[in-house]
Amino acid sequence: MIKRWFGSLVNRAVALVVVAIVLSALMVTIAGSLLSQGELEQQAEIQVETIARLVAGELDDKLALRLEALNHVAESFTMDETAFSARAKILIRQQIALQHLFDGLYLIGASGQVLAEYPEAFRQTGLDISHRGYFRDVSQRLTPVISEPYAANYEESPTIMIAAPVFDHRQKFIGMIGGAILLKGENFMEEFASIHVGKTGYLSVATRSGVALAHGRTGEVMVPVRVENPVLRDAMEGFEGTRPTRNDSGDKTIMSVQQMAQVPWFVAAEWPAREAFAPITRMADAFVWTLLGVIALFAPLALWRFRRLMAPLQTLGVQINERHLGIRNNPVDVSGGREIRQVAQIFNTVMDERDEVLGSLAEREAFFRSLTQSAPIGIVQTDVLGRIDFVNPAFENLIGRPASELQHTYLIAGVYEPDREVVLAGWKQALKNNEVFRGRFRIPSRGDRELIWGDVMTSVIETQDKALGSITVVRDISRELEVEEALREEQLRAENILGVLQEGVLMVDVQGRIRYANHAACQFLGAEGDCARQNFFDLVVILANEKVLSLTEFLDGENVDSLYATLRNQNGRIFDIDLTMLHIRQGRHNERMVFVIRDDSERRREEQRLSWEATHDSLTQLLNRRAFSASLVKCMGEVSHQSARSVLMLIDLDYFKPVNDEGGHLLGDDLLKRLADLFKDAVRQSDTVARLGGDEFGIILPACGLERAEALAESIRARVEGLRIERDGRSFGVTASIGLTGLTSSDSGPREVMSRADEGSYIAKSRGRNAVVVVPAPPDDPEPAVS
Structure with missing residues (x-):
């Protein structure tokens, strides 16, 4: 159904227009989305970073306020250790301001025993807390500290302690005052944890040692930080900034980390990317609905308009069919667009030319048959199935059978059976490559009483539309092959003789290309394997009488008999040689020069030795x-x-x-x-x-x-x-x-x-x-x- 619908040019044109509209809209949408997403992402990162910075700054301010207030009170307790222990409960009740800043207040002696507390409901008085980390830090460093989170003895509540040392008049450490902040209490930590980024974004506070102090999404405290998150892992090492990441559920989020100044903590603000980029999604949905409405309105209108435009083309098709069937003798004539009128005009021209070609083809066929009757070589015409339609007298004499016997027989049947498979494969390959088939094979003659060798060339007779058959030319080359075989034997004998000679023998043409070279010659030239087709004068330099001999000097000169020279080949090897050169067909375009190279090095070395010994x-x-x-x-x-x-x-x-x-x-x-x-x-x-x-x-x-x-x-x-x-x-x-x-x-x-x-x-x-x-x-x- 779909294939049939697309068979119409009108439907194809409508589909093409719709596809063009959709693609253009998609490209605009994608470009706009990318630009909008980049802008929204930048704004979201700024928003998340701003919230994290504000929260971290405010949290630093609140901790600094409590630390300063606690330290101020500790400085006012300038009394001896006995008085400090005796008045502990009175002193703790007097700290009304501190009671509003902390969930619990404690006075602790120098030995680590809790002297007094507020409120007393925690029942920590008399408890030894000398093992606590914050007590050791204050008693050893004698400075205010903010502790790491720990589980308090009362109900195992997660707590952080802000503590300041207390000194007597002689600046001796007599104890400390501490303010506890419950991580799950109703205090500023809970306020920060309840802050949201957007609708689903949240804040979390954690220490660099990897302990969560507040988590706006889960509410968990005193749990390890999720180190598989690379941003949190970097934050524990001091990272501060904004990066894209994923939350526990694997959703993409934007996370901003701000390090705190008062304590080794950091604030992390996390906003799901789905909510941050929600405006883009809403805009894309609106665009899709708008696009569908445009297509629903435009497609029927385009379909109606294209049908009106293509109506003349349908009329043209009817007239062309009538002209082809012979019902219509007049030229086709339709109204419509310029392109349709041009098609009608071209069709009329083609029909006129076809009539002329058919007439000319009939004349040429008559000429071909008259010409082949007197041709000296065998000519065979076959149909598309390879059956013989026509043979000339020369082919009849070649085969020894009359044309009446050969008519409508398959041409391949006239090939000697052992050669038939190879010939058929070659013919198929030539047909596949659209080439003329050429081959030499044996053909039975005189009623299979003898075999002849035929040089055969077959070409397809075809028009632009179809193949009409083939034309084959056959020439008897039996005598030629006998002569060629004799020549090959003589050439092989000569090459064998030259191959065993120690002298290099080679033949070059007028361009200096080597037409033949024996093994010894190739060794002189420094060429591996066969050195034929290479230029002799590119491979060697011949020096005689302190002069380099070129191709021109050999071509223009006479035959050379026993010239003492030096030869340097392409590998840099130098030979002392005795050179002989003989012209063949001198002065003609197919002139050749035969060079005979003898290694004269041993004789020259012997002469040098004798000359040296003589002097x-x-x-x-x-x-x-x-x-x-x-x-x-x-x-x-x-x-x-x-x-x-x-x-x-x-x-x-x-x-x-x-x-x-x-x-x-x-x-x-x-x-x-x-x-x-x-x-x-x-x-x-x-x-x-x-x-x-x-x-x-x-x-x-x-x-x-x-x-x-x-x-x-x-x-x-x-x-x-x-x-x-x-x-x-x-x-x-x-x-x-x-x-x-x-x-x-x-x-x-x-x-x-x-x-x-x-x-x-x-x-x-x-x-x-x-x-x-x-x-x-x-x-x-x-x-x-x-x-």
Whole structure:
């Protein structure tokens, strides 16, 4: 019934308007309620806080009044202890003012015995109250006190005691005067407990130790404070303020706490939120009734008006149905709103276009059938159930059956049975995704005597409203698949061969993308797994002849045969490689480049090792005589461009043969290595140190100057003399005879310079060894020699 009612646009429009009114009213109501509730809550909190503050202040005033009056009377009892005890009853009867302020008055001796009381009906005279807390406080502190609530002996009444000490003329404590206030008596405590906040709100007074002195709702006294209430729990710890909370029944309330100044008590005023926010509830009820009245008045009026507006649409529906059934030949024509007239106009236009499309469709069907008759590929048309309506001659030849046998048979029945389930699943998936189905599967031919492979494409023939069937194109690809299989086998064989090669082989296109790479190539590139489709020149940097080679240089250049280069991959690893590059289809859009990468690191390391061994002494790791001579020739060629004189130093060890003979060759070798380290440590990094053979060493000091060179030679001589090796309790060492000479532009060659320096070392030996001798340069040398 409801679904049928909402089937009408008129009813939907009315319902929409009503819902809009209700939602708007609800939003206004909620916003107003929230604002009003916030304002009322603030006012309620102020009201509750004000009441609590006033009550706490008045209660403080009343207690202060009684405490002051009691203390004033106690100060007037200046007599000795005997007189105080004897006149106790007379004194107590004389305190008319105090009798109106307290429920009971007591004079108590210094030992804690009640001396007199008023009224005497309590029968406390002679009672020992020395155990009471207020007596101990007064007798020890000697100041007035207000006690904690306690149960009095008479009828176990909850009581608080206000007491003041009494002193004699010498200020000796002789007793005390006390005023009792019954918590359940007819006094100011009862007056405070009877005060209400609103109609159902109430007040309560309690001590910070957690004992209720008055409770306006239950009337209970001397009971523990309800500590599960967080506001009361905080009040016992000194909290003062207003908070929302819940009462014993779980109802929300507003509670305000005020601490008292005279005693460690607090006043709590509690007002139920239901009463505090009652104006909002009354306002909401009134609004709901008003809203219902508005809806009851407006809904019938809206329903009548919408029916009048939608009447032309109903007439339009009747005319459209007549036009569809062929009863009406003229275009639809209705009056009404602009939108309804626009719908009628669009319908007339659609009907005219439909007539044109139907005519065009008939022409296209005739054209399609004539075209498919001469098509070289098989074409099949089916209805919506998959039954064949039409096949062309090419499909008849492909299947080996005439069109008369294929007519009205199911197209899926022409698929080889083992492939049928997969084909049907693929067709359903393509139909679900609104895609063209493409597939390759086997088709029986020549009456099931042979199988052919067909490349099949099927598309749905449909209009916007419904599907009309399908069109399928079939191409025999049996021969193509045989060729593809042969090519795959050849490709697999080639990939297997390339896969076991240690050389990296890869093919890239003109954009640098890798089209193929074997495992070794991917390792060179630092790529994990297959590195195809990545850009070769993004993964590596190729450096040859101190130049980075780019994609453009390889594309524009010729084939590369055995290029020695350095390759750094994306992981930062560096390889010394031998690179070969071959162009395929150079200059075309589908050009490819084949790179062959061989790791040349081992060969280069071997060359470096051989080169190093050819120029260095294997024992001391210093340059040998050959490399030293080459360095000397180079230095002599730079003499004319130097501001300071370059110097050659030859060092001939003294007494080295006894070290070898007495300590052994191993000791001699150890000494030579230590001396080599000493020489390298003594000179600059730009200087050249070499072992020329046996116990002879040479040092080239470029642009050093003879003066600095001689100082350096003296330092070396002293350090050599100080170097000792301890072995088997003996100390071994040598000294050095050092010859120095400067290099000049007039020197004919290294032999001449070496001879001068060698002459210096011989002169040093002739002078007793362990000396430095400078051999002067030729007479035309501008720098004088020093000996």
